[in-house]
Amino acid sequence: xxxxxxxxxxxxxxxxxxxxxxxxxxxxxxxxxxxxxxxxxxxxxxxxxxxxxxxxxxxxxxxxxxxxxxxxxxxxxxxxxxxxxxxxxxxxxxxxxxxxxxxxxxxxxxxxxxxxxxxxxxxxxxxxxxxxxxxxxxxxxxxxxxxxxxxxxxxxxxxxxxxxxxxxxxxxxxxxxxxxxxxxxxxxxxxxxxxxxxxxxxxxxxxxxxxxxxxxxxxxxxxxxxxxxxxxxxxxxxxxxxxxxxxxxxxxxxxxxxxxxxxxxxxxxxxxxxxxxxxxxxxxxxxxxxxxxxxxxxxxxxxxxxxxxxxxxxxxxxxxxxxxxxxxxxxxxxxxxxxxxxxxxxxxxxxxxxxxxxxxxxxxxxxxxxxxxxxxxxxxxxxxxxxxxxxxxxxxxxxxxxxxxxxxxxxxxxxxxxxxxxxxxxxxxxxxxxxxxxxxxxxxxxxxxxxxxxxxxxxxxxxxxxxxxxxxxxxxxxxxxxxxxxxxxxxxxxxxxxxxxxxxxxxxxxxxxxxxxxxxxxxxxxxxxxxxxxxxxxxxxxxxxxxxxxxxxxxxxxxxxxxxxxxxxxxxxxxxxxxxxxxxxxxxxxxxxxxxxxxxxxxxxxxxxxxxxxxxxxxxxxxxxxxxxxxxxxxxxxxxxxxxxxxxxxxxxxxxxxxxxxxxxxxxxxxxxxxxxxxxxxxxxxxxxxxxxxxxxxxxxxxxxxxxxxxxxxxxxxxxxxxxxxxxxxxxxxxxxxxxxxxxxxxxxxxxxxxxxxxxxxxxxxxxxxxxxxxxxxxxxxxxxxxxxxxxxxxxxxxxxxxxxxxxxxxxxxxxxxxxxxxxxxxxxxxxxxxxxxxxxxxxxxxxxxxxxxxxxx
Amino acid sequence: xxxxxxxxxxxxxxxxxxxxxxxxxxxxxxxxxxxxxxxxxxxxxxxxxxxxxxxxxxxxxxxxxxxxxxxxxxxxxxxxxxxxxxxxxxxxxxxxxxxxxxxxxxxxxxx
Numbered sequence: 001x002x003x004x005x006x007x008x009x010x011x012x013x014x015x016x017x018x019x020x021x022x023x024x025x026x027x028x029x030x031x032x033x034x035x036x037x038x039x040x041x042x043x044x045x046x047x048x049x050x051x052x053x054x055x056x057x058x059x060x061x062x063x064x065x066x067x068x069x070x071x072x073x074x075x076x077x078x079x080x081x082x083x084x085x086x087x088x089x090x091x092x093x094x095x096x097x098x099x100x101x102x103x104x105x106x107x108x109x110x111x112x113x114x115x116x117x118x119x120x121x122x123x124x125x126x127x128x129x130x131x132x133x134x135x136x137x138x139x140x141x142x143x144x145x146x147x148x149x150x151x152x153x154x155x156x157x158x159x160x161x162x163x164x165x166x167x168x169x170x171x172x173x174x175x176x177x178x179x180x181x182x183x184x185x186x187x188x189x190x191x192x193x194x195x196x197x198x199x200x201x202x203x204x205x206x207x208x209x210x211x212x213x214x215x216x217x218x219x220x221x222x223x224x225x226x227x228x229x230x231x232x233x234x235x236x237x238x239x240x241x242x243x244x245x246x247x248x249x250x251x252x253x254x255x256x257x258x259x260x261x262x263x264x265x266x267x268x269x270x271x272x273x274x275x276x277x278x279x280x281x282x283x284x285x286x287x288x289x290x291x292x293x294x295x296x297x298x299x300x301x302x303x304x305x306x307x308x309x310x311x312x313x314x315x316x317x318x319x320x321x322x323x324x325x326x327x328x329x330x331x332x333x334x335x336x337x338x339x340x341x342x343x344x345x346x347x348x349x350x351x352x353x354x355x356x357x358x359x360x361x362x363x364x365x366x367x368x369x370x371x372x373x374x375x376x377x378x379x380x381x382x383x384x385x386x387x388x389x390x391x392x393x394x395x396x397x398x399x400x401x402x403x404x405x406x407x408x409x410x411x412x413x414x415x416x417x418x419x420x421x422x423x424x425x426x427x428x429x430x431x432x433x434x435x436x437x438x439x440x441x442x443x444x445x446x447x448x449x450x451x452x453x454x455x456x457x458x459x460x461x462x463x464x465x466x467x468x469x470x471x472x473x474x475x476x477x478x479x480x481x482x483x484x485x486x487x488x489x490x491x492x493x494x495x496x497x498x499x500x501x502x503x504x505x506x507x508x509x510x511x512x513x514x515x516x517x518x519x520x521x522x523x524x525x526x527x528x529x530x531x532x533x534x535x536x537x538x539x540x541x542x543x544x545x546x547x548x549x550x551x552x553x554x555x556x557x558x559x560x561x562x563x564x565x566x567x568x569x570x571x572x573x574x575x576x577x578x579x580x581x582x583x584x585x586x587x588x589x590x591x592x593x594x595x596x597x598x599x600x601x602x603x604x605x606x607x608x609x610x611x612x613x614x615x616x617x618x619x620x621x622x623x624x625x626x627x628x629x630x631x632x633x634x635x636x637x638x639x640x641x642x643x644x645x646x647x648x649x650x651x652x653x654x655x656x657x658x659x660x661x662x663x664x665x666x667x668x669x670x671x672x673x674x675x676x677x678x679x680x681x682x683x684x685x686x687x688x689x690x691x692x693x694x695x696x697x698x699x700x701x702x703x704x705x706x707x708x709x710x711x712x713x714x715x716x717x718x719x720x721x722x723x724x725x726x727x728x729x730x731x732x733x734x735x736x737x738x739x740x741x742x743x744x745x746x747x748x749x750x751x752x753x754x755x756x757x758x759x760x761x762x763x764x765x766x767x768x769x770x771x772x773x774x775x776x777x778x779x780x781x782x783x784x785x786x787x788x789x790x791x792x793x794x795x796x797x798x799x800x801x802x803x804x805x806x807x808x809x810x811x812x813x814x815x816x817x818x819x820x821x822x823x824x825x826x827x828x829x830x831x832x833x834x835x836x837x838x839x840x841x842x843x844x845x846x847x848x849x850x851x852x853x854x855x856x857x858x
Numbered sequence: 859x860x861x862x863x864x865x866x867x868x869x870x871x872x873x874x875x876x877x878x879x880x881x882x883x884x885x886x887x888x889x890x891x892x893x894x895x896x897x898x899x900x901x902x903x904x905x906x907x908x909x910x911x912x913x914x915x916x917x918x919x920x921x922x923x924x925x926x927x928x929x930x931x932x933x934x935x936x937x938x939x940x941x942x943x944x945x946x947x948x949x950x951x952x953x954x955x956x957x958x959x960x961x962x963x964x965x966x967x968x969x
Binding site: 067068451454455460461491522523525528529530547550555558563565809810812813814820822824 | 863864865866870871872873875878879880885888892902906909910913914916918919920923924926928931933944945946948
């Protein structure tokens with residue numbers, strides 16, 4: 001089939017949809033003789049606007065960079081910073097602001113939207129921003145830094161608009177160190193995406209993040225300080241809030257002025273009118289994305305824009321694809337709380353039924369909207385826990401296959417739909433990839449892993465929310481295609497971790513070379529080497545930096561510190577049970593100040609020091625070890641910390657001595673290597689101030705002794721620990737935890753945390769209780785012995801390292817210039833401390849000691 | 859012609875572990891392999907921008923000798939610099955440097 005050559009294609013607008021269009025045209029017509037020019041208003045090349053807020057947490061704007069490949073094609077030209085001013089449809093040319101005239105055969109409008117701001121008095125004051133472009137967030141960041149300096153105090157921040165973007169902006173303000181008041185004219189947050197119950201649940205969660213939420217009120221006037229900058233915001237309820245920085249996030253409008261002036265048909269609510277082919281009223285002009293009005297509606301999401309771009313590319317190449325709006329879903333991201341919805345959120349479909357489950361304790365709200373016969377899924381709202389969102393959203397408009405309430409039950413509900421989705425169900429809506437395409441990537445294109453499928457189909461590469469579902473489909477397709485889904489650890493070991501561990505213990509293997517010769521092939525990799533290192537450590541085969549073990553370790557275990565984004569490390573000494581003497585606090589302060597380390601109280605009741613160069617670690621630790629500190633294993637897959645409340649010693653309500661028990665447990669399990677990191681908590685009464693049920697092992701005092709809970713936390717799949725045993729005395733408590741941990745270490749999979757291990761334990765929690773508490777399988781004595789040996793063999797890794805010149809040799813910057821620190825490490829001041837410098841920082845210095853004293857210029 | 863810089867003695871390197879070296883003003887990650895062959899690639903991790911590749915884990919993938927980034931776990935062929943696993947990102951290869959180990963065990967890198 002010969003494809004039509006589209007000739008000269010001109011794309012007006014250089015956003016994500018334009019990028020996608022170019023990428024697709026290049027990919028689909030690698031040999032075609034066409035020329036394509038993209039004209040953009042912003043200075044930057046197209047970037048990932050969806051993740052704009054990551055600008056504040058990422059290294060710099062480059063974190064938002066989209067693939068640069070399409071711009072390397074010689075047929076493609078990108079001109080930024082020069083917006084199109086007018087279109088001459090008769091001459092088929094456009095003229096840009098700089099006066100450049102470009103001719104076209106096909107013109108594609110991809111001009112996107114602009115951030116609309118109400119005509120409130122004072123919106124022109126310095127310190128008032130919108131939240132749409134890289135320029136916006138850069139200006140916002142600079143303003144907050146400068147104004148904080150001028151006022152000499154943290155700023156009061158305010159966001160007008162409580163939608164998805166407004167909440168993101170509020171979270172960004174908090175990241176920048178300002179407070180955040182969110183003002184929303186509607187009666188709830190995310191009023192477009194959430195129903196009343198969802199909005200209320202979200203308000204509780206967002207308030208918990210420290211945001212001040214004001215709904216059913218509008219901003220009526222912004223007031224200025226003496227120097228003319230914004231300082232206050234008056235609200236329609238008569239109140240006034242301080243506002244040293246204001247962000248308006250009150251919606252977007254299609255950017256259609258140039259199209260309008262050229263005489264193209266414009267929708268009633270704005271936007272360039274397009275039909276299913278994405279052609280405008282002029283057959284040689286197309287419009288895609290947020291500036292296009294299809295059936296009277298403009299989209300505000302990237303997924304439909306990309307789908308339109310696919311249509312235009314197909315049409316340009318002589319195809320006949322048409323655009324059909326797919327169901328939208330929205331997921332809040334980057335704010336620190338979860339909220340998502342899709343489909344008929346408000347149950348507007350005639351006869352629609354709503355099934356909801358609200359759990360005020362767990363702070364979750366979940367609702368499914370189904371057809372009048374309760375069979376077909378019409379929509380869903382999820383706040384606090386959005387795990388169902390990615391699995392159920394693709395089922396929109398299809399039979400649910402089970403009673404809707406079963407999906408919402410807190411535990412033990414119906415399994416979420418998975419691998420058997422019909423081929424035409426869209427799994428990844430950002431890149432518009434269907435289940436069939438994912439399967440074809442495996443069966444026809446030979447992909448054998450989720451990573452390969454992502455690269456091949458682009459599924460899961462934009463927002464990432466579909467990756468769990470993607471993984472299920474890929475595994476089941478591999479399985480049914482006869483490709484054995486191996487439970488091998490990696491290409492070097494054909495068995496899972498637990499099996500290999502049993503062999504290592506049985507044979508008494510002591511080195512990686514012995515292990516790989518006996519049971520594996522090749523020279524190992526970043527998967528199996530650290531796993532074997534952990535096993536050897538658990539079987540007491542010696543210090544992690546013994547010559548033969550050193551090469552196995554991940555860098556964290558290798559240098560006994562936790563690598564940070566710039567290649568420096570954090571230093572976190574053990575503060576057992578959260579108790580530390582005044583004298584030791586002084587030592588930490590002195591060491592941090594001297595080395596210019598940024599200090600921070602961690603969530604595990606410790607003090608972390610950031611920014612230690614590899615060559616500084618021994619000197620820092622020498623000081624700490626001399627002062628009586630030991631390694632906190634904050635870098636290892638091992639016990640991190642035992643968190644406790646103050647308990648009976650001081651607290652009026654404590655019923656047991658939780659602090660002493662926490663110290664006892666921390667000293668017992670310190671340095672214990674395990675399949676993944678684990679944490680322990682001990683609370684002195686049922687009020688649970690140590691948040692023990694959010695830990696791998698949680699201990700809660702009762703009048704009669706201790707209750708022990710297991711399998712909590714779980715990282716990004718949160719889980720509460722479940723009750724394993726009740727009313728234990730001190731020694732019995734320790735024995736039960738010993739056996740639980742030893743059993744976990746021997747039988748869990750690689751990097752499997754206790755939460756999924758407990759959840760997937762054969763026979764469930766009841767069977768785990770029989771094994772660990774009742775010793776029904778007679779493993780008790782062996783598990784006890786394993787732990788006793790660990791306790792007897794414990795040594796402080798850092799002390800042992802400092803005592804051994806051979807181990808210290810690796811702590812140099814350069815093997816041939818040990819006194820020259822990495823010259824690329826640069827620091828910028830932030831709130832009196834330092835962080836790694838980013839592109840665009842006003843002031844920075846290679847020395848963190850100097851950098852923390854610098855003043856940010858205004 | 860490139861100049862050769864002596865960076866260390868082969869015995870200064872742990873087998874299957876890297877070390878950072880300065881070659882002129884370039885940061886280079888030098889690795890001693892199992893059979894005492896020494897190879898070198900750029901120290902800068904293209905995915906994170908940090909100078910950390912010498913601290914990655916050396917392994918094998920089929921016949922290739924591999925390096926995994928300690929930052930985000932991308933994997934490269936240590937001999938060719940080719941990116942073998944971009945972990946879902948756009949693959950970026952590494953620059954390699956010629957290395958010779960002379961008769962006295964001195965490791966020299968072409969810069």
